[in-house]
Amino acid sequence: MQDMLAFHQRFVTEDACIDYLESLRWPDKPICPRCGKTAYALRSRRIYKCGSCLKQFSIRTGTLFDSSRISLQKWFLALFLLPKYRRDGPSSVQLANRLDITQKSAWFMLKRMGELDLKPQQKVRLSTLSSHTALDELLYQSVMPKLK
Numbered sequence: 001m002q003d004m005l006a007f008h009q010r011f012v013t014e015d016a017c018i019d020y021l022e023s024l025r026w027p028d029k030p031i032c033p034r035c036g037k038t039a040y041a042l043r044s045r046r047i048y049k050c051g052s053c054l055k056q057f058s059i060r061t062g063t064l065f066d067s068s069r070i071s072l073q074k075w076f077l078a079l080f081l082l083p084k085y086r087r088d089g090p091s092s093v094q095l096a097n098r099l100d101i102t103q104k105s106a107w108f109m110l111k112r113m114g115e116l117d118l119k120p121q122q123k124v125r126l127s128t129l130s131s132h133t134a135l136d137e138l139l140y141q142s143v144m145p146k147l148k
């Protein structure tokens with residue numbers, strides 16, 4: 001349970017989750033997911049706007065977390081738990097109970113996480129890593145834009 005404690009200290013707020021994802025995806029400056037140009041921050045809500053095509057977006061746009069109202073803290077926790085289940089992953093009931101969300105939301109999250117398309121060997125490897133290292137890998141894959 002040491003791991004779980006460290007998890008909650010690391011991602012203590014929603015902002016901490018956003019900071020971390022932004023540092024993974026945009027180590028330099030926020031990049032427009034539509035045209036690839038540099039964007040600037042709008043004043044509120046951690047939303048960015050592309051100076052070129054004018055698209056507004058957030059760190060979630062085009063990632064595993066796109067179009068979801070589930071908090072990033074819950075998403076991170078789901079990804080943190082994922083490698084522990086190794087082969088089949090948690091059931092939607094297990095995940096719903098663990099994250100205190102509806103089974104429908106849990107089902108949606110599992111479907112999305114399935115889009116990470118982890119190969120069986122990857123799952124085995126992730127389950128051998130420390131929970132935090134495995135989470136870092138999964139988060140990195142989660143923000144690489146490839147969904148749509």
Ligand SMILES: [Zn+2]
Nearest residue numbers: 032035050053
């Ligand atoms: Zn753009």
